[in-house]
Amino acid sequence: MQVSAIAKKIDKSATVEFNFGESLEEAVELFGAEVVFSSFKKAQVVSLQSAMRKKLEAGVEADLVSEALFSPAEGVAWKPGVARVRAGKSVQAKAIEEFGAMSEADQNAFIMNLKARLKSNQANTEAG
DSSP: EEEEEEEETTTTTEEEOOOOOOSSSHHHHHHOOHHHHHHHHHHHHHHHHHHHHHHHTTTTTGHHHHHHHOOOOSOOOTTTTOOOOOOOHHHHHHHHHHHHHSSSHHHHHHHHHHHHHHEEEEEHHHOO
């Protein structure tokens, strides 16, 4: 396989040929299972970090990122090597965006409404 690299700082590039193998079995034969798994793991950590950043940038709170990535309710759960279907912003992200566009008076009224709903939900849960 040909692998190319560009050194932008000095405006040079190079291409080399390297045999990574044509299959998992061949790669393990060439480099050993430990090397192949280590390489896979490193690549998937980078992929997962990228998915996490996208969730944070979409407005998902840090403590909800795991749920947003792995919950079936959020669509296709993140898995190594599986491209996610790009969905629109989460309901929470949309609400936060809308909240930021409100006047201070509207924000305060919205918060009061949320508190009232929360109190009602808690009362219903305790009663039920």
